Amino acid sequence: xxxxxxxxxxxxxxxxxxxxxxxxxxxxxxxxxxxxxxxxxxxxxxxxxxxxxxxxxxxxxxxxxxxxxxxxxxxxxxxxxxxxxxxxxxxxxxxxxxxxxxxxxxxxxxxxxxxxxxx
Numbered sequence: 001x002x003x004x005x006x007x008x009x010x011x012x013x014x015x016x017x018x019x020x021x022x023x024x025x026x027x028x029x030x031x032x033x034x035x036x037x038x039x040x041x042x043x044x045x046x047x048x049x050x051x052x053x054x055x056x057x058x059x060x061x062x063x064x065x066x067x068x069x070x071x072x073x074x075x076x077x078x079x080x081x082x083x084x085x086x087x088x089x090x091x092x093x094x095x096x097x098x099x100x101x102x103x104x105x106x107x108x109x110x111x112x113x114x115x116x117x118x119x
Contacts, residue, residue, distance in 0.1 A: 002057050002081040005029040005036060008089060010108040021045060021065075027108060036061060044068050050077070057081040059091065062098075074099045084109065 008029045015022040024043035027050075029036065036059055040048040045065050052061025059079040066072050077095040084090050088110035096103035 002083045002089060004031050005054075005081070005089065006031040008110060010089070010091065011042075011111050013107045013109060015043075016104070016106060021048075021106070040065070052077075054081070063095075072099070073097060088112075 006029065010027045010029060012021055012023055012025060021040070022043040025040055025045055025048075026042050027038045027040040029038040031054060034053055034055065035051075036054050037051045038049070040050070044067050046068055048063060048065035050061045050063040052059060057080055059077070059081060061079075062074065062076050064072065064074040075095055075097040077093050079091040079093040082090050082092065090107060090109040093106045093108065094103075095106065
């Protein structure tokens with residue numbers, strides 16, 4: 001099993017569709033006794049939250065977010081946690097909106113220590 005997500009900050013490796021999570025979004029994860037949760041913000045997302053469970057390296061969670069334009073949206077995500085060769089953690093995600101049409105895949109991981117993508 002990959003290491004705990006507790007206290008980790010993860011970010012997408014690529015932008016999603018306009019108005020959604022992107023490389024400027026930061027997720028702060030927490031984990032305890034098979035439960036996971038995170039807060040996220042950045043880019044078009046003013047505030048987002050996710051909550052769910054972890055069984056081994058499989059995450060199953062729901063998310064809700066408030067965007068810059070004042071709209072809200074929610075969905076469901078299944079992720080696989082992997083350890084990268086350099087010791088960082090990666091989540092490979094399959095997500096689907098529940099409040100609107102759309103689904104897809106994404107990858108979030110711990111940024112490199114010298115990552116300057118916010119600038």
